Amino acid sequence: MASIGPFAEISRIQSEINRLFDNLLELRSGGGDGEGGGTWLPSADVYETDAALVVKFEVPGVALGDVTMSVDGNRLVLRGEKRRADPARAPRGGRFHCMERGYGKFKRVVHISSPVNTREATADLQDGVLEVTFPKVPNRRGTEVPIRIREKS
Numbered sequence: 001m002a003s004i005g006p007f008a009e010i011s012r013i014q015s016e017i018n019r020l021f022d023n024l025l026e027l028r029s030g031g032g033d034g035e036g037g038g039t040w041l042p043s044a045d046v047y048e049t050d051a052a053l054v055v056k057f058e059v060p061g062v063a064l065g066d067v068t069m070s071v072d073g074n075r076l077v078l079r080g081e082k083r084r085a086d087p088a089r090a091p092r093g094g095r096f097h098c099m100e101r102g103y104g105k106f107k108r109v110v111h112i113s114s115p116v117n118t119r120e121a122t123a124d125l126q127d128g129v130l131e132v133t134f135p136k137v138p139n140r141r142g143t144e145v146p147i148r149i150r151e152k153s
Helices: 006-028
Strands: 044-048 052-058 067-072 075-082 104-111 122-126 129-135
Touching (some): 067 129
Antiparallel strands (some): 044 052, 067 075
């Protein structure tokens, strides 16, 4: 495993703590907008390449029509519902002995930590994985930008 510097490790730990607190607040508030009720929350991976920031959510069993996504400031918000299996519809007249898979309405928030173009984002759902790709934009902070001065008459 490659060694990472102490500042990168501190940043990673801070991001994980922020994510845990955000998830706790979302669960305690019932999704923030009446969307609570389930015990299931999609897992997420966030990584970046030279050209893009990519977020992958695990959403097995969630239909495309049961999920929405938006960007609010620097937050990617995923909302949806994983519907419970209907015990009356067991295969070939069988019956369920156990139903352990999580279900319910969910709201998952992921912080966007890099400057990205949210208007050019793409999202693809395949095999229970929702992949969102944001093209990166140059970080202009710390870069000197000239401002033209006009003379008013």
